[in-house]
Amino acid sequence: MSKEHIKVLLAKKKIDVHGRGTKLIARELRDAGMEVVYFRFGVVEEIAEAALQEDVDVVGVSIMTSGQIQIARELIPALKARGLHEVLVIMGGIIPEVDYEPLQTLGVHRCFPPGLPGGAVAEYIKRNVGTVSLA
Amino acid sequence: MTSTAVHTTELVVGGSVRHASRLITEIENGSPAAREVLARLLPHCGSAQRVGITGPPGAGKSSLTASLIKEIRAQGRTVGVIAVDPSSPFSQGALLGDRDRMLEAASGDADVFIRSLAARGAAGGLAVAVNDVVDVMDAMGKDVVIVETVGVGQGELEIAKIAHTVVLVLVPGYGDALQAMKAGVTEIADVVAVNKGDLPEAAGAVEDLRSQDYVRRDPTADRTWVVPVLKVSALRREGIRELAGLVDDHYRFTGDSAWRSEIERNRRHAQFLSSVTERLRAELAAIPPDAFDDGRFSDPHLAADEFVTDIVRARAHLRAGGLATN
Structure with missing residues (x-):
């Protein structure tokens, strides 16, 4: 499904100073025509609250210093509790491959490893936005 | 549609961030449904x-x-x-x-x-x-x-x-x-x-x-x-x-x-102008070019001038009761 204005919330941990990847993705999505809200979170509830207030189509979480399982465990219910059932949830960064399956079981739609060719994330979002629901 | 608008209005006035937030997206996208809710929100x-x-x-x-x-x-x-x-x-x-x-x-x-x-x-x-x-x-x-x-x-x-x-x-x-x-x-x-x-x-x-x-x-x-x-x-x-x-x-x-009331009036006037502009732009863009000046536009400014004059005259006529209903 394609949408005229896709809005993405791109979140990374506030204490995580490794911001290069997130900024690169932010630019990639902006250049693909998306409206990207970039912000750093302290606790997971802040991601869900921002997604609610900004009415985003996509929530992307950048992971550099682990914690992905716990974040997903809190994030998906927090989104659902706010009625955000159709948000596409993606993660990227330093995530061991063994975590991909448990993350998807928790409700994360897709995990992206580092080193992808430019445009891969934007392409995925364009193809999948508006087609998902949080189980 | 209208009952949805009433419902949305109640929820927004009640402070529902979810509904306010969605409404804002619809406003951004220029949706007609959003205009209906906005009209109902005005008294609040x-x-x-x-x-x-x-x-x-x-x-x-x-x-x-x-x-x-x-x-x-x-x-x-x-x-x-x-x-x-x-x-x-x-x-x-x-x-x-x-x-x-x-x-x-x-x-x-x-x-x-x-x-x-x-x-x-x-x-x-x-x-x-x-x-x-x-x-x-x-x-x-x-x-x-x-x-x-x-x-x-x-x-x-x-x-x-x-x-x-x-x-x-x-x-x-x-x-x-x-x-x-x-x-x-x-x-x-x-x-x-x-x-x-x-x-x-x-x-x-x-x-x-x-x-x-x-x-x-x-x-x-x-x-x-x-x-x-x-x-x-x-x-x-x-x-x-x-x-x-x-x-x-x-x-x-x-x-x-x-x-203060001057400020309020100026704001509503700006809102009116921007609404008219946006809506006319959308309506006009949806009409095929040949509907205007045979689609040739040998003088686009003159064509525009005639078009706007027509609109203003038609409106004055309607207001004077010339075409009364609809």
């Missing part, structure tokens, strides 16, 4: 104090807004924030970074509603939707609605038609550019805040600006508002309480004469 509007924050890129508008949010919350008032960032004219994409700078002020506080908007090509330093989004937050019951413009140069003055009080945020060392700005944005400032007041050049900048003797004339009475120039530091949270106090002083000042 009019109690919010509207504050505009404008200034050049990098002056610290978002950081200062964050400090103001904290101050206003400390007074027990609720806050809505509309933060506008530019859209790319090439990709239509946008990077909305204001929220990040306001996070500390807002996190975990349900009475702060921050919404980032992409300008989507609108001129004037705002997005087309802003005026309507102000109404949504007003109807939700926010006591104060802050509108932060994109980083401005000289000509982005739309905020003056929306806010009760415009705060112009400048930084020390802006002296040279200030010259160029003299005929522009300083003319709409009701309060000037020199941010980054911890820098050594700040005192000089404040003095420079004060010596300009900026005043705003009350169009409805023989009196003037002397624009205060204040040194602040969003970083160190200095001068924020004073700034909030000056914003409130100005709000009260305009309320002491017919100035």
